[in-house]
Amino acid sequence: MTDLATGAAILGTGGGGDPYRGRLVAEQAIKSHGPVRVIQPEELDDDGLVVPLWNIGAPVIGMERIEKGDEGVRALRALEAFLGQKAVAIAPVEVGGSNSTMPVRAAALTGLPLVDCDGMGRAYPEVQMITPTLFDIPATPATLVDAAGNCIVLQTTSNLQTERIARAVCVQMGGRAAMAGYPMTGRQIREAMIPGTLSLALKIGRSLREARARHDDPIQAILDVTGGFRLFSGKIVDVYRRIAQGWARGHFDVQGADETVRVDFQNEFLIAQTLSGRLLCSVPDLIMSVDSQTGEPVTTESLHYGFRVTLLGIPCNGRWRTPGGIALGGPGYFGYEQAYQPVETLIWEGE
Amino acid sequence: MTDLATGAAILGTGGGGDPYRGRLVAEQAIKSHGPVRVIQPEELDDDGLVVPLWNIGAPVIGMERIEKGDEGVRALRALEAFLGQKAVAIAPVEVGGSNSTMPVRAAALTGLPLVDCDGMGRAYPEVQMITPTLFDIPATPATLVDAAGNCIVLQTTSNLQTERIARAVCVQMGGRAAMAGYPMTGRQIREAMIPGTLSLALKIGRSLREARARHDDPIQAILDVTGGFRLFSGKIVDVYRRIAQGWARGHFDVQGADETVRVDFQNEFLIAQTLSGRLLCSVPDLIMSVDSQTGEPVTTESLHYGFRVTLLGIPCNGRWRTPGGIALGGPGYFGYEQAYQPVETLIWEGE
Numbered sequence: 142m143t144d145l146a147t148g149a150a151i152l153g154t155g156g157g158g159d160p161y162r163g164r165l166v167a168e169q170a171i172k173s174h175g176p177v178r179v180i181q182p183e184e185l186d187d188d189g190l191v192v193p194l195w196n197i198g199a200p201v202i203g204m205e206r207i208e209k210g211d212e213g214v215r216a217l218r219a220l221e222a223f224l225g226q227k228a229v230a231i232a233p234v235e236v237g238g239s240n241s242t243m244p245v246r247a248a249a250l251t252g253l254p255l256v257d258c259d260g261m262g263r264a265y266p267e268v269q270m271i272t273p274t275l276f277d278i279p280a281t282p283a284t285l286v287d288a289a290g291n292c293i294v295l296q297t298t299s300n301l302q303t304e305r306i307a308r309a310v311c312v313q314m315g316g317r318a319a320m321a322g323y324p325m326t327g328r329q330i331r332e333a334m335i336p337g338t339l340s341l342a343l344k345i346g347r348s349l350r351e352a353r354a355r356h357d358d359p360i361q362a363i364l365d366v367t368g369g370f371r372l373f374s375g376k377i378v379d380v381y382r383r384i385a386q387g388w389a390r391g392h393f394d395v396q397g398a399d400e401t402v403r404v405d406f407q408n409e410f411l412i413a414q415t416l417s418g419r420l421l422c423s424v425p426d427l428i429m430s431v432d433s434q435t436g437e438p439v440t441t442e443s444l445h446y447g448f449r450v451t452l453l454g455i456p457c458n459g460r461w462r463t464p465g466g467i468a469l470g471g472p473g474y475f476g477y478e479q480a481y482q483p484v485e486t487l488i489w490e491g492e
Numbered sequence: 493m494t495d496l497a498t499g500a501a502i503l504g505t506g507g508g509g510d511p512y513r514g515r516l517v518a519e520q521a522i523k524s525h526g527p528v529r530v531i532q533p534e535e536l537d538d539d540g541l542v543v544p545l546w547n548i549g550a551p552v553i554g555m556e557r558i559e560k561g562d563e564g565v566r567a568l569r570a571l572e573a574f575l576g577q578k579a580v581a582i583a584p585v586e587v588g589g590s591n592s593t594m595p596v597r598a599a600a601l602t603g604l605p606l607v608d609c610d611g612m613g614r615a616y617p618e619v620q621m622i623t624p625t626l627f628d629i630p631a632t633p634a635t636l637v638d639a640a641g642n643c644i645v646l647q648t649t650s651n652l653q654t655e656r657i658a659r660a661v662c663v664q665m666g667g668r669a670a671m672a673g674y675p676m677t678g679r680q681i682r683e684a685m686i687p688g689t690l691s692l693a694l695k696i697g698r699s700l701r702e703a704r705a706r707h708d709d710p711i712q713a714i715l716d717v718t719g720g721f722r723l724f725s726g727k728i729v730d731v732y733r734r735i736a737q738g739w740a741r742g743h744f745d746v747q748g749a750d751e752t753v754r755v756d757f758q759n760e761f762l763i764a765q766t767l768s769g770r771l772l773c774s775v776p777d778l779i780m781s782v783d784s785q786t787g788e789p790v791t792t793e794s795l796h797y798g799f800r801v802t803l804l805g806i807p808c809n810g811r812w813r814t815p816g817g818i819a820l821g822g823p824g825y826f827g828y829e830q831a832y833q834p835v836e837t838l839i840w841e842g843e
Contacts, residue, residue, distance in 0.1 A: 306665070
């Protein structure tokens with residue numbers, strides 16, 4: 142579970158919440174309710190109902206406002222009741238900190254299998270930013286529940302509208318809520334989700350742990366598994382973070398030997414560029430900050446002055462590099478003028 | 493229908509939307525779908541489902557963002573589907589401009605009878621401000637729908653929470669949406685709602701019309717039917733209105749011979765006091781501005797510099813004068829330090 146949480150935090154590009162808390166939560170659930178059966182997408186029946194589960198809101202709020210524990214299950218049950226159909230499996234929507242481990246808890250509590258896949262191959266801040274949107278799969282009916290017992294069912298005209306309404310509800314729920322949505326058949330899961338990403342997160346976490354045990358370079362171990370690149374190393378010299386409209390927004394600056402690199406975030410890291418304007422990496426490719434010594438992920442809410450971090454750039458899943466994928470999750474959506482360029486290209490140009 | 497719309501606008505204390513538009517809407521529905529059967533609360537079976545319907549949002553937005561027409565019916569149908577039960581009647585939640593005529597349209601479209609009652613005996617800006625709240629009747633399950641086709645089902649832990657979440661959703665829906673909520677049995681309608689308020693609105697509108705036809709004082713006609721008082725007359729010399737958090741908020745100043753009176757509003761008029769601080773009337777009593785010549789209501793969105801208006805104060809239904817009623821809808825809730833005093837008392841003291 143430590144490996145999953147660590148690996149998911151690296152793929153989580155800063156968002157998805159604290160991996161340590163997420164791990165404790167999932168471990169406790171498994172201890173109390175027994176192990177979780179992880180299945181591959183091809184094991185699903187064509188027509189069975191699979192329900193993705195996730196937390197919405199600023200992860201930093203989750204540090205102080207602890208969930209009750211059964212929010213994910215209540216969101217699932219409310220969606221099943223609305224659909225009049227029982228789920229045969231649960232799926233994560235993103236690999237990223239607590240959004241990888243939250244479905245593990247729900248699977249432990251319900252006894253449902255967890256599908257080894259996600260809808261991003263990374264983490265993204267907004268509800269519509271998921272590969273099923275590229276396949277015209279609606280986010281709704283979807284449900285939101287909070288710790289207090291409020292429950293909302295949404296049926297919207299677009300996945301962007303789902304994001305807008307769910308975000309507004311989430312803010313009223315205290316900035317953090319559990320969601321069930323994107324109900325899919327097994328066939329749709331195979332078509333629209335990215336397979337094997339839970340396994341990948343586990344593998345990243347395991348490689349990192351084993352490299353440290355062997356006293357090998359832990360960062361190189363991450364790069365070997367993910368096909369990523371070292372973008373920059375230095376010391377965090379500025380962190381500007383605020384909670385706005387339900388998100389953690391801001392930037393942090395990493396000062397190196399000759400240059401300073403700024404990373405902007407909206408829960409997740411969006412773009413890394415030097416203060417002189419040279420682009421190092423942008424969404425949809427993954428930007429991650431890890432402790433330069435240990436390789437441990439440093440997520441948005443744990444950024445602090447003085448941390449020595451290495452920024453990594455990891456190529457995203459190919460679905461995000463299509464014109465539709467770039468429109469949905471590229472720099473333009475977040476208001477940046479820079480055109481998307483694959484991180485490999487930027488690395489070659491920089492060398 | 494003109495009489496209903498006019499009378500409802502007077503009881504609507506500035507909110508509830510433009511009575512002219514509301515009237516056209518209801519008239520058109522009746523013309524297309526036949527007349528609406530109005531029934532008294534005592535005609536309801538004890539256990540039949542009665543669904544209150546209303547519009548949420550800033551009425552001024554309704555001036556430009558015309559509804560599609562079937563939002564009320566879709567909100568009703570979504571709530572019926574969620575409850576697994578058909579409604580036997582529709583009820584208004586407030587008498588006030590379009591929120592009196594909107595359920596008329598829904599009744600015409602569905603053929604369901606409309607109950608002669610409401611939950612305020614006036615208009616109020618927030619969802620929880622309704623006499624059923626005083627009887628611990630939950631606002632949810634409730635539904636919100638917009639013109640585009642988005643539909644939300646809410647189940648909340650309190651009626652205040654319903655207000656907060658519904659308001660946030662409404663803002664995302666463009667500032668205006670139809671709601672169905674406070675589902676009640678016939679027995680609950682009789683216990684918790686205020687009977688006869690549609691008839692009262694009709695009677696006010698008719699008295700006003702007839703007084704004008706007789707060249708009698710139209711304002712006196714309103715006062716005779718409502719038991720209200722003239723508070724102040726003068727010219728509107730300042731209007732400050734903004735759309736904030738889904739409400740029309742602001743104030744307007746009426747300059748008289750010796751003094752100027754300021755009326756604050758949040759969709760509805762909340763408090764009327766002189767600039768020197770003398771209180772004339774406050775919620776839960778009704779404050780209304782009418783054209784000094786014609787007695788026609790001047791609602792929040794039609795306030796303009798130069799209008800010559802008379803401010804009226806009308807005693808509220810006795811349920812609002814209980815400690816619970818004053819806590820729910822009195823000046824303290826809206827942040828005013830003044831303790832509530834019945835308008836009759838204030839009038840006697842002022843004389």
